[in-house]
Amino acid sequence: MSYIPHTEADTRQMLAAIGVPSIDALFDAVPASHRFPALDLPPPMSEMQAASEMLAISEANDHGGDFAIFRGAGAYHHFIPSVVNHILLRGEFYTAYTPYQPEISQGTLQATYEYQSMMCALTGMDAANASHYDGATSLAEAVTVALEASRHRRKKVILSHAIHPQYREVVRTYHQGRDIRIIGDRGRGEIVDLIEMLDDNTAMIAVQYPNFFGQIDDLSTLATAAHQVGALLVIVANPMALSLFKSPGELGADIAVGEAQPLGVPLGFGGPYLGYFATRKKHVRRIAGRIIGETQDADGKRAYVMTLRPREQDIKRERASSNICTNQGLMALAASIYLALMGKNGLRRVGELNYHKAHYAAERIDRLDGYSVDKSKAFFNEFTVACPRPIADINAALLEAGILGGYDLGQHYFHLQNHMLLCVTEMNSKEEIDRLADTLAGLA
Amino acid sequence: MATEELQPLIYDLGSPGRIGVNLPECDVPAASLPAELLRESLPLPEVGEVQVVRHFVKLSKLNYSIDQGLYPLGSCTMKYNPKINEDAARLPGFAQLHPLTDEDGCQGALYLMRELQTWLGEISGFKAVSLSPAAGAQGEFAGILMIRQYHLDRGDAQRDVILVPDSAHGTNPATVTMAGLNAHELPADSQGNVDLQALRAACEGDLRERIAGMMITVPSTLGLFESTILEVIDAVHAAGGLMYMDGANMNALMGVVKPGALGFDVMHYNLHKTFSTPHGGGGPGSGAVGVNARLAPYLPGPIVEIVEEEEGEEPPLYGFVMPEKSIGRLKAFHGNFGMHLRAYAYIRVYGDSGIRDVTRYAVLNANYLRARLMATYHLPYPRYCGHEFVLEGHIEGADAVHALDISKRLMDYGFHPPTNYFPLIVPEALLIEPTETEVKEDLDAFVAAMEAIAAEALREPETLLNAPHTAPVRRLDEVKAAKELVLCCAPALPR
Numbered sequence: 001m002s003y004i005p006h007t008e009a010d011t012r013q014m015l016a017a018i019g020v021p022s023i024d025a026l027f028d029a030v031p032a033s034h035r036f037p038a039l040d041l042p043p044p045m046s047e048m049q050a051a052s053e054m055l056a057i058s059e060a061n062d063h064g065g066d067f068a069i070f071r072g073a074g075a076y077h078h079f080i081p082s083v084v085n086h087i088l089l090r091g092e093f094y095t096a097y098t099p100y101q102p103e104i105s106q107g108t109l110q111a112t113y114e115y116q117s118m119m120c121a122l123t124g125m126d127a128a129n130a131s132h133y134d135g136a137t138s139l140a141e142a143v144t145v146a147l148e149a150s151r152h153r154r155k156k157v158i159l160s161h162a163i164h165p166q167y168r169e170v171v172r173t174y175h176q177g178r179d180i181r182i183i184g185d186r187g188r189g190e191i192v193d194l195i196e197m198l199d200d201n202t203a204m205i206a207v208q209y210p211n212f213f214g215q216i217d218d219l220s221t222l223a224t225a226a227h228q229v230g231a232l233l234v235i236v237a238n239p240m241a242l243s244l245f246k247s248p249g250e251l252g253a254d255i256a257v258g259e260a261q262p263l264g265v266p267l268g269f270g271g272p273y274l275g276y277f278a279t280r281k282k283h284v285r286r287i288a289g290r291i292i293g294e295t296q297d298a299d300g301k302r303a304y305v306m307t308l309r310p311r312e313q314d315i316k317r318e319r320a321s322s323n324i325c326t327n328q329g330l331m332a333l334a335a336s337i338y339l340a341l342m343g344k345n346g347l348r349r350v351g352e353l354n355y356h357k358a359h360y361a362a363e364r365i366d367r368l369d370g371y372s373v374d375k376s377k378a379f380f381n382e383f384t385v386a387c388p389r390p391i392a393d394i395n396a397a398l399l400e401a402g403i404l405g406g407y408d409l410g411q412h413y414f415h416l417q418n419h420m421l422l423c424v425t426e427m428n429s430k431e432e433i434d435r436l437a438d439t440l441a442g443l444a
Numbered sequence: 445m446a447t448e449e450l451q452p453l454i455y456d457l458g459s460p461g462r463i464g465v466n467l468p469e470c471d472v473p474a475a476s477l478p479a480e481l482l483r484e485s486l487p488l489p490e491v492g493e494v495q496v497v498r499h500f501v502k503l504s505k506l507n508y509s510i511d512q513g514l515y516p517l518g519s520c521t522m523k524y525n526p527k528i529n530e531d532a533a534r535l536p537g538f539a540q541l542h543p544l545t546d547e548d549g550c551q552g553a554l555y556l557m558r559e560l561q562t563w564l565g566e567i568s569g570f571k572a573v574s575l576s577p578a579a580g581a582q583g584e585f586a587g588i589l590m591i592r593q594y595h596l597d598r599g600d601a602q603r604d605v606i607l608v609p610d611s612a613h614g615t616n617p618a619t620v621t622m623a624g625l626n627a628h629e630l631p632a633d634s635q636g637n638v639d640l641q642a643l644r645a646a647c648e649g650d651l652r653e654r655i656a657g658m659m660i661t662v663p664s665t666l667g668l669f670e671s672t673i674l675e676v677i678d679a680v681h682a683a684g685g686l687m688y689m690d691g692a693n694m695n696a697l698m699g700v701v702k703p704g705a706l707g708f709d710v711m712h713y714n715l716h717k718t719f720s721t722p723h724g725g726g727g728p729g730s731g732a733v734g735v736n737a738r739l740a741p742y743l744p745g746p747i748v749e750i751v752e753e754e755e756g757e758e759p760p761l762y763g764f765v766m767p768e769k770s771i772g773r774l775k776a777f778h779g780n781f782g783m784h785l786r787a788y789a790y791i792r793v794y795g796d797s798g799i800r801d802v803t804r805y806a807v808l809n810a811n812y813l814r815a816r817l818m819a820t821y822h823l824p825y826p827r828y829c830g831h832e833f834v835l836e837g838h839i840e841g842a843d844a845v846h847a848l849d850i851s852k853r854l855m856d857y858g859f860h861p862p863t864n865y866f867p868l869i870v871p872e873a874l875l876i877e878p879t880e881t882e883v884k885e886d887l888d889a890f891v892a893a894m895e896a897i898a899a900e901a902l903r904e905p906e907t908l909l910n911a912p913h914t915a916p917v918r919r920l921d922e923v924k925a926a927k928e929l930v931l932c933c934a935p936a937l938p939r
Contacts, residue, residue, distance in 0.1 A: 003524055003720075003793075004805050005883040014812040014884060018828075023804045026811055026828045027700055029669040034701045036800075040566050044795030047528050054528075054789055058537025060552030062545055065536035074776055075543050081465045083497055085534070091511030092504035095525050097860075098726040103915040104855050106450055107507035108725035111500065113933070114454045121487045121934035128932070130726065133578035136776040166776040173744070173772030174585075177592060177624020216481055246483045259776070268533075269553050270543030270777025271578065272728035284929065290726065294933075295925035297917040298910075302449045307925040313581070314866070318617035318627040325615050326579040326716065329726025340454045340496045341464035344488040349467050352477075359475035378478045395546065407544055430471040 002047070062404060064267065068432040070361075070398075072382050072423025073212070073407035074135070074164050075270060076240065076262040078350070079426055084264045084337045094330055098290070102305045103297075108329065109304035113292040115336040122242045122339075123256040124249020125278035130290040131328040132275030135259030136167040139206060139236055140174035141277060142255045144321050145286045146204035146232045147180065154203035154231070157182045161189035162211035163236055165412040191217050195225045202226075204255075206234040209248070210241050213374065213409075213421065214382030223252025239263055239276065241380040243351030248278075255279045264338025265331050274331035285311065288322035353426035354381035357433065361424045364437040370444035382423045384409065384416075388444050391420045401439040403432070450916055451502045453933050458490035465493065487935040506916045507725070508860050514886050516813075518832045518863040518875025519613065519665060521695045521717035523806075526793070529720065529786035538785055543777040547751075547763045553781065554762035558748040560788045561732075564713055567791075567799065568694070569704025570734030574743040574767075575779040580692060582774055583712025583731030584619040584659070589771040590710060590735065590742040591657045591686045592623055597769065603656035603684065607646060609638050611666060611867040616659045616690060625656060632869055636666040636825045638676055647683035657686040662703065663696050663830035665867040667810065667875070677707040686710065686739070694718040695879065696807055696830030699800025710735045715780075718802075719787035730783035741769040746778055805880035806831040809887060813878055816891045820898045824870055832877035834870050835862075842901035845908050847872040850897055852919065853911035857893035 006014075011023070020026060027035060045053070069077040088094060092107060099105030099112075112130045119128040132138040143157055157180055159168050168185050175182070184205070187193050194205060205226050210216050219235070226233040234255045235248035240262040242248075248256035260274040261267075279287060285308060293307035313320040342350060358381040366373040370388030387394055391408035398405035406420030413419075424433065491499070508515070515522035533539065541553060561573040577583035588606060595603040606620045608627045617627040628646060633639040638660065647655060658680045663669040670676060677687050689703045689711035695718045697703065703711050715721045715730035723729075735743060751763035764778065794802060807830055814823065814833045821835040837847025851861030851874070863875040878887060900907050912918065 003526060004801060004880050006805055006808070010884040011808065014808055018808075018811045018815040020811075020828075023808050026807050027669075028828065029671045030701045031674055031706070034705055036700060037569070037702050037705065039699050039796050039799060041563055041791065041796040041799060044798050045792050047793065050789055050793050051528060051531065053792065054532040054785070055535060055537075057552040057556050058532075058535040060555070061537045061541045062549030063537045064540030064542070069540075069542055071542050071544055073544055077540070077542065079467075081493075083464070083493060087497070087500045087504070089530060090501070090504045092507040092509045094530075094722045094724050095510035096507045096725045097515065097517055097520055097522060097723045101508075101851070101855070101861055102920050103852065103912050103917050104508035104860065105506075105725075106916050107503040107505065110451065110453070110506070111503050112726075113931075117453075117455065117932045117934040118488060120932040126932065127929075133582065133728075133780075134775045134777075137578070137582075137774075164776065166773060169773040170775060173589070173774055174622075176589065176771070177622070216478075242483070243486065244477065244483065245481055250483065266539040267542050268539055269541040269545075269550065269781040271775070271780040272782050273776075284931070291931060293925040293928075294930035295921045295928075297920050299918055300448065301917055303917045303920050305920045305922055305925050307922070307929070307931075309922075309926075312614070313618035314614035316618070317614045318621045320614070320618040320621070323581040323585060323615045323618035323622050324579075325581045325613075326723075326729035327727040328578075328724075329728070330722070330724025331728060333725065336454075337496065337500055340489055340491055340499070341493065342488070343458070343463055343490045344486050345461065345463045345490060346465050346467060347488060348486060352474075353467070353470055355477065356470050356474050357472050360472035363475075378481055392546075399549070404542060404545065404549070426468070433472070 067402055067404045068428060069404045070422050070424060070436055071404050071407055073421055074259060075267055077267055077425055077427050078262050080264050080266060081341050083341055084334055087337050088330060088334055093333055099306060102303065106303060109292055111333050111336050113304045115332045116292060118336065118339040119276050119278050122239050123278045124247030125256050126281040127284045128276060128278035129287050130292055131332045132277055132289060133328060134271065134273040134275045136170035138257035138275035138277045139167050140171045141288050141322060142234045142257050143171055143175060143204065145255060145283060148286050148321055149232060149283060150203045154201050155180045156202045158184035158194055158197050158202060158205040160194055160207045161185040161187060162213060163206060163208040164212050191222055198225055198229045198231055200229050202229055202231040204232040204234050206236060208236040210238060210380045213384045214379040215377040216245060216379060217377065219251045240351065243347040244355060260335050263335040265334050272328055272331055274328045274335055289324045289327055350426050357428055358383060358424040361433045365440060368437065368441050368444060371440060381425055382421055385420050385422055387418050387420055390418060394443055397443050398439055401435060403436055403439065450506060454489045454491060454499060455933050457495050457499060460490055462490045462492050464491050464496045513858060514878065514882055514890055515860040516862050516876045516878050517860060518877040519692055521877060521879055523720055523879035524881035525720055525722040526790065529789045532785055532789050533782050551762055554748050556788050557784055558762050560784050561748060563791050564732055565734055567698055568711060568734050569702025571737045572740040572743055573732055573734045574747045575732045575784050576744045576774050577712065577731035577733060578775050578780050579727065579729035580712055580714045580731040581615045581619065583733045584615055585622055586733045586744045586771060586774060587688045587710040587712060588619050588623040588625065590739050591688065592625060593742050593771055594686065594739060595656055602654055605651055605654040606656055607658040609660060611664050611869050612659065612661060613665060613690065613692060636664060636668045637670045637672050640672055640675060643676060643679050647679045652683050655683045655685040657688055659688040659690055661690040661693055663693050666825055666834050667829040667832035668825055668827060669830055673706060692717060693831060696803060698803040700803050704736055710739050715783045715787040720790045721783040721786040728780050728783060730780040741767050742771055743767045744772060744774045745770045802880050809878040809880060809882055813876055813887055817894055820895050832875060835874045835876065836870065837864065837872040837874040839898050839901040842905050845901040845905050847874050849908040849911060853897050853908045854893060855912040856914045859890055859893060
């Protein structure tokens with residue numbers, strides 16, 4: 001077996017050094033009645049066979065290589081420059097462990113520090129951590145920070161219903177063992193309604209930006225309202241939208257979290273993705289997870305190290321506020337490379353391409369008989385369309401035309417039966433958009 | 445003091461107007477942008493493509509990695525990450541597959557997940573497996589939430605205590621707190637096993653009615669298989685508690701013993717340890733959980749099941765299902781699928797006859813190092829070890845030298861240090877885990893380095909105290925980092 005390099009001679013010599021007759025003799029502490037059970041697994045395979053099986057399985061999927069993707073809803077099909085993958089494939093990065101030994105991990109440490117810095121730039125915050133598992137768990141961790149900030153005196157958490165439904169499920173999973181109340185996500189979800197729910201028992205209020213329906217809500221009064229009652233404002237922001245739109249920092253957020261998958265991480269059937277978490281100086285010591293800080297070595301050379309370590313589970317154990325250990329380090333590196341390549345000029349261009357293409361698509365579809373686009377608020381690259389037929393039927397017909405259609409909103413929002421959430425990115429050519437609109441027209 | 449730098453920051457490389465990527469022209473008419481909603485500035489770097497490539501290549505060279513050499517980091521299972529798995533992950537059918545694709549359109553991915561669930565269940569003797577958790581710590585969290593909910597459903601709301609050995613990973617007690625329960629620590633006995641007397645005292649004393657379960661790592665974080673494991677499991681079960689196995693050390697168990705058969709109720713796997721998915725400099729991981737029949741309805745979802753049996757020529761239809769009493773969703777979508785497919789390819793290549801060899805050779809390598817090194821370093825538990833073992837990083841006659849100094853000096857010899865100061869119950873712990881993929885010559889070179897360092901400790905301790913000498917940087921000022929908290933180098937935005 002190629003991954004186990006031992007020759008028979010190696011094994012013999014090693015057993016002699018240990019002083020045992022066989023490898024199996026090393027397992028004498030395992031109860032004999034349970035030792036060496038049969039394993040019902042398929043037989044081994046060569047690398048050639050494995051490669052062809054993986055290809056065959058992958059091709060039993062409707063993927064972006066064969067279909068035009070107009071689906072977002074928390075996972076976005078964006079262009080990833082070739083450089084990102086080439087750097088990620090450097091073994092020095094992907095086969096390294098967490099940088100607990102900073103002297104031989106400066107590559108990971110500096111790249112992560114740069115990731116933190118660029119996420120601060122995008123969000124308008126002072127500090128970001130090295131990542132959480134995904135956007136949903138970042139939000140769940142933000143709830144913990146808010147509860148800690150109120151020293152667990154405040155028991156109410158307001159989540160807008162226009163936050164990704166799965167994110168709200170994850171918050172409930174994370175906090176099922178706590179005595180808190182999570183509200184706000186059953187109503188109309190307008191910002192004014194959410195403001196009315198604020199009181200002095202509220203630890204935090206969270207909104208999504210753009211919201212799950214793709215819209216940019218007017219958040220100009222939200223921060224003041226939250227802060228008046230002493231609650232924290234958490235904005236769940238799509239970092240790609242922050243290429244154009246005001247940052248959570250400018251909107252007065254105390255914490256910005258979200259899914260940074262759009263920044264150089266492929267769709268990959270939902271993971272691994274990249275939860276980002278950024279906040280104000282004031283809350284830095286409450287952030288869970290790893291944080292990289294600048295320092296110097298014994299010769300005064302600038303260097304980077306994991307800092308504020310005493311917050312973490314391996315030191316604080318049962319008094320830690322989160323158990324997070326392994327994070328999404330390599331995905332943070334992907335985002336770091338992506339943001340460095342795009343930079344100030346490129347990211348804005350990508351944002352504009354998304355905006356213009358989505359608006360072109362919305363205009364075309366809104367003009368079709370039987371379809372109506374919700375244009376009540378500004379939007380970025382996603383928008384809601386009322387359709388003349390069940391979304392499942394429409395999507396089945398779109399697949400025939402080589403298109404992965406929109407997300408069926410009726411699955412989660414009862415009042416939005418026959419509504420789809422369409423996403424248009426820089427990956428969608430005018431030809432694809434026209435084909436989408438023409439196919440929809442034929443289904444009215 | 446003038447600050448010298450290894451590599452400039454990306455922000456220091458830019459020049460206004462530079463861009464690192466070619467983007468297409470817009471092929472649709474421009475729409476008007478809502479001025480009042482737009483940001484004024486976007487303080488990102490402005491760097492060219494070649495600069496970006498060189499920047500990250502230079503940074504990469506400052507790292508140590510498995511691809512460069514032995515990485516004997518105990519409890520982390522730093523085995524070789526097969527390259528074919530990286531190729532597979534980049535196939536468009538996986539990389540460009542939207543997570544909300546309708547089930548008909550992702551049967552390949554669902555088939556793969558279902559097979560992996562089945563294989564993981566078979567390897568560990570569990571009835572059902574969920575691939576949802578994103579990392580080991582999230583798998584632990586899922587397991588403890590399941591135990592909590594199980595007791596609540598039985599009207600046992602007073603069961604709020606989880607027993608945790610003092611040798612446990614920090615994630616164990618932290619997990620218990622996160623789930624709203626209380627951790628109760630148990631000591632180890634002189635053999636490194638859980639102290640049975642202390643365990644029985646807890647299970648039969650005042651805590652009896654409050655015991656929700658126990659979390660235990662097998663083999664323990666000392667690398668030792670608990671020879672009394674069946675008694676431990678019986679004692680906790682007799683008190684009405686459930687048994688959680690931390691699967692961080694599963695590399696010592698595959699094909700050797702099935703935790704489910706021993707009586708464990710739930711465990712997590714670290715696909716990024718046992719099943720070779722790369723650590724990526726800190727993540728991503730994948731922390732699947734396996735359970736027996738009584739906890740199966742509580743698994744985090746979604747899991748993959750056959751929703752329509754095969755019929756004649758028609759293959760079965762796979763679909764996502766939320767278990768009946770699920771503790772809920774742990775992350776958006778369905779877990780770190782990219783790690784699932786790598787683990788799938790890994791198990792597929794080894795197959796039924798090979799998986800047991802992974803463990804056999806991992807344990808052989810660890811015992812070989814143990815046998816060779818115990819002449820030079822104190823071995824606190826003189827037994828056969830599992831896939832790892834702990835030494836005391838203390839040299840008789842060189843009192844100034846600590847485990848940390850030995851670790852740093854190993855870097856000069858071209859090795860990554862072992863895990864140090866863990867487990868907490870061994871003074872100056874050096875936890876060494878070579879894994880099965882290391883060749884004997886490299887193990888011998890590691891032994892030689894450790895012996896040379898022990899000799900240096902007596903002859904020239906300053907060499908160790910000031911190590912490393914050949915790494916990109918010398919020891920860092922961690923106090924300064926925590927005090928000054930420089931966490932961001934981006935220009936500030938207007939508020």
